[in-house]
Amino acid sequence: MIKTMIAESTLKEKVTSLYQSNKDKIVSNDPPGMETIRQQSFEDFLKLDFPTPKLEKWKNTDIRKLLQRDYQILFGPENGDLDLDKIFHCEVPDFDTEIISLYNGWYIYRDKPLTTLPNGTIIGSFARALQEYPDLVMKHYNKYAKSDLNGLNALNTAYAQDGVFIYVPDGVEAYKTIQMVNILNKEDNLLVQNRNLVIMGKNAKLTLVHCDDSHNFKSSLTNTITEVFMDEGANMKHYKLQNLNNDTSLINTSFFHQEKDSNLSTFAISLNGGLIRNDIHVRLNGEGSHADVMGLYLMDKEQHVDNHVFIDHAVPNCTSNELFKGIIDDHATAVFNGHILVRKDAQKTNAYQTNRNIILNDKATVNTKPFLEIYADDVKCSHGATVGQIDNDALFYIKSRGISEYNAKLLLMYAFAAEVINQITIDPLKVRIDDLVKKRLRGELAVCDQCVLNCKNQEKTYEFKIDMSKL
Amino acid sequence: MLSIKNLHVAIDGKEIIRGLDLEVKAGEVHAIMGPNGTGKSTLASVIAGKEGYDVTDGEIIFNGKDLLELPTEERALEGIFLGFQYPVEIPGVSMTNFMRTALNEQRKYHGLDPIPAGEFLERMENARKLVEIHDKLTNRSVNEGFSGGEKKRNEIFQMAMLEPTLSILDETDSGLDIDALKVVAKGVNDLKSDKNATIVITHYQRLLDYIVPDFVHVLFEGKIVKSGDKELAMELEEKGYEWLKAETV
Numbered sequence: 001m002i003k004t005m006i007a008e009s010t011l012k013e014k015v016t017s018l019y020q021s022n023k024d025k026i027v028s029n030d031p032p033g034m035e036t037i038r039q040q041s042f043e044d045f046l047k048l049d050f051p052t053p054k055l056e057k058w059k060n061t062d063i064r065k066l067l068q069r070d071y072q073i074l075f076g077p078e079n080g081d082l083d084l085d086k087i088f089h090c091e092v093p094d095f096d097t098e099i100i101s102l103y104n105g106w107y108i109y110r111d112k113p114l115t116t117l118p119n120g121t122i123i124g125s126f127a128r129a130l131q132e133y134p135d136l137v138m139k140h141y142n143k144y145a146k147s148d149l150n151g152l153n154a155l156n157t158a159y160a161q162d163g164v165f166i167y168v169p170d171g172v173e174a175y176k177t178i179q180m181v182n183i184l185n186k187e188d189n190l191l192v193q194n195r196n197l198v199i200m201g202k203n204a205k206l207t208l209v210h211c212d213d214s215h216n217f218k219s220s221l222t223n224t225i226t227e228v229f230m231d232e233g234a235n236m237k238h239y240k241l242q243n244l245n246n247d248t249s250l251i252n253t254s255f256f257h258q259e260k261d262s263n264l265s266t267f268a269i270s271l272n273g274g275l276i277r278n279d280i281h282v283r284l285n286g287e288g289s290h291a292d293v294m295g296l297y298l299m300d301k302e303q304h305v306d307n308h309v310f311i312d313h314a315v316p317n318c319t320s321n322e323l324f325k326g327i328i329d330d331h332a333t334a335v336f337n338g339h340i341l342v343r344k345d346a347q348k349t350n351a352y353q354t355n356r357n358i359i360l361n362d363k364a365t366v367n368t369k370p371f372l373e374i375y376a377d378d379v380k381c382s383h384g385a386t387v388g389q390i391d392n393d394a395l396f397y398i399k400s401r402g403i404s405e406y407n408a409k410l411l412l413m414y415a416f417a418a419e420v421i422n423q424i425t426i427d428p429l430k431v432r433i434d435d436l437v438k439k440r441l442r443g444e445l446a447v448c449d450q451c452v453l454n455c456k457n458q459e460k461t462y463e464f465k466i467d468m469s470k471l
Numbered sequence: 472m473l474s475i476k477n478l479h480v481a482i483d484g485k486e487i488i489r490g491l492d493l494e495v496k497a498g499e500v501h502a503i504m505g506p507n508g509t510g511k512s513t514l515a516s517v518i519a520g521k522e523g524y525d526v527t528d529g530e531i532i533f534n535g536k537d538l539l540e541l542p543t544e545e546r547a548l549e550g551i552f553l554g555f556q557y558p559v560e561i562p563g564v565s566m567t568n569f570m571r572t573a574l575n576e577q578r579k580y581h582g583l584d585p586i587p588a589g590e591f592l593e594r595m596e597n598a599r600k601l602v603e604i605h606d607k608l609t610n611r612s613v614n615e616g617f618s619g620g621e622k623k624r625n626e627i628f629q630m631a632m633l634e635p636t637l638s639i640l641d642e643t644d645s646g647l648d649i650d651a652l653k654v655v656a657k658g659v660n661d662l663k664s665d666k667n668a669t670i671v672i673t674h675y676q677r678l679l680d681y682i683v684p685d686f687v688h689v690l691f692e693g694k695i696v697k698s699g700d701k702e703l704a705m706e707l708e709e710k711g712y713e714w715l716k717a718e719t720v
Contacts, residue, residue, distance in 0.1 A: 335518075396559075400553050405544065414563075415561065
């Protein structure tokens with residue numbers, strides 16, 4: 001017990017002393033006003049500390065074990081001997097993408113940190129955006145993230161130097177899908193705290209695919225925050241794909257701020273990872289805005305996944321729809337916490353929430369907690385949560401037609417997952433994710449099968465002859 | 472084809488089937504009748520290999536193979552088909568894919584390549600016509616949202632697709648109106664050949680007006696207490712099961 005406490009305090013002490021001793025480097029790029037935010041956040045972190053299960057929101061996700069490890073923190077970029085062409089070779093057919101990537105938390109193309117596309121879209125390094133567009137960045141930076149203050153968020157805001165920056169001007173449709181890839185590859189365990197900022201103008205359109213991948217078997221910890229501002233009529237499709245090694249932890253916090261008539265569709269697809277926590281905050285701040293928040297998680301071994309979704313219906317006439325589904329095997333654990341807040345004046349709100357889980361054996365655990373907090377009286381809200389097993393009657397029915405138990409289970413698991421996959425509106429991406437999910441269910445997905453990027457091992461023929469695209 | 476000898480089956484220690492014998496040969500249609508709770512559905516489930524039943528004695532031999540040794544799917548691959556009394560809804564699994572998978576598993580078992588697309592579609596089309604089900608239904612998820620009659624017709628559709636050697640139709644007539652009953656019966660009759668056999672399990676004689684059995688067996692308290700031809704069914708309809716009870720006691 002004493003040992004644990006020492007270890008726990010060690011990471012806090014370490015990040016505290018590293019912050020102080022590297023402050024010059026951390027703030028070197030800061031535009032006016034940013035250093036104050038950092039300092040305040042650092043003090044918040046000292047007060048709040050890392051979250052423990054004593055906090056309601058962290059009751060079922062204990063990160064203390066992660067805090068006992070020794071991590072290295074990089075205060076500057078290093079690309080090492082990475083063969084970029086090898087990693088960034090995409091073969092998803094008909095999937096025209098602009099790839100922007102972070103390597104160990106730092107923007108990868110150091111020679112071309114910020115690109116302005118012909119239509120005015122700006123994509124690239126957050127650090128560079130701080131220098132080139134300080135007013136634009138500071139208008140939104142940390143405006144949304146501060147709505148949920150905890151030790152991890154505070155620490156990120158104190159530390160974050162780089163990440164991805166995307167700006168889509170008014171009326172512009174980012175003509176390609178933007179792929180944002182976070183790659184971790186370092187000899188030592190890393191603590192990565194990057195910060196992403198997405199600013200969408202009025203009626204702007206953006207599709208963003210956000211992949212988190214491990215390239216080695218180190219035990220890294222990523223604590224990342226993405227803030228998204230969606231102005232009136234903006235439309236965003238956002239796909240998070242998480243395929244990390246079994247020792248890596250990812251705390252992925254997103255804040256979406258939606259103005260009038262904006263439309264968000266965000267997916268969290270967790271295929272593999274030691275510990276994954278998705279904190280998804282959506283503020284419906286303008287009338288007529290809509291958010292679809294979807295998730296699929298497939299966990300086994302000792303893995304842990306936690307999806308915390310908070311939807312804030314701040315104004316009337318907004319709609320939100322949540323669907324999270326998971327299949328849990330072995331000793332894995334899954335948590336779903338869906339909080340819908342309908343504020344006093346948010347009349348005519350429609351908010352739906354569903355969480356369904358299949359556990360494949362009695363060692364797997366699911367904790368699901370829907371939480372509706374409603375202060376308006378003219379609203380439609382519903383929630384439903386289930387934890388069940390593979391339906392034995394269905395299994396017998398399928399087997400009685402000569403289909404093996406293995407394939408019968410796969411059919412049923414895939415059918416369960418497909419409800420989420422079918423909501424993906426970009427066909428090539430849907431096919432690819434479909435592919436990854438099938439591989440994952442068959443136990444064939446390796447960590448090196450890098451999400452949308454490294455498609456060299458794309459599925460061609462398998463013994464399993466079900467044409468799942470026809471389901 | 473099928474030879475059941477001295478079969479004893481228990482569920483949770485309670486004996487349901489108590490020494491049942493049945494011989495079915497190729498080309499034959501057998502009807503098994505009897506009041507509720509006498510083990511009719513248990514017999515069907517045990518032949519198909521459903522879990523939860525203890526066979527405490529006896530044997531089931533199917534074309535020379537000991538069925539009780541085989542898992543459910545292998546029994547199906549050997550040619551057994553169970554038409555369910557309550558077909559199961561399977562959301563997310565389309566009928567088309569379900570059938571393609573089942574057929575391909577069957578072909579693999581017999582050392583054949585997967586079914587060519589054209590052949591598969593043709594087979595679907597023929598089976599659909601046989602039981603008069605709309606192609607909309609086969610594009611949907613298995614049994615999902617099907618009416619009672621559609622579910623039963625879908626069972627016969629699957630039977631037509633898989634071409635089993637021995638079909639066991641468990642209360643296929645229950646919940647069917649007369650038109651649907653005729654469609655189902657016509658399907659079964661059309662699929663009949665001198666190479667396959669059918670066991671029709673039913674509570675009422677009504678179905679046997681349309682599917683004419685070669686043999687009728689009365690199952691009562693876990694045993695076949697009387698066998699005869701279709702006249703026996705008529706007699707049962709007329710006198711009810713009480714008559715048999717009196718006779719067997």
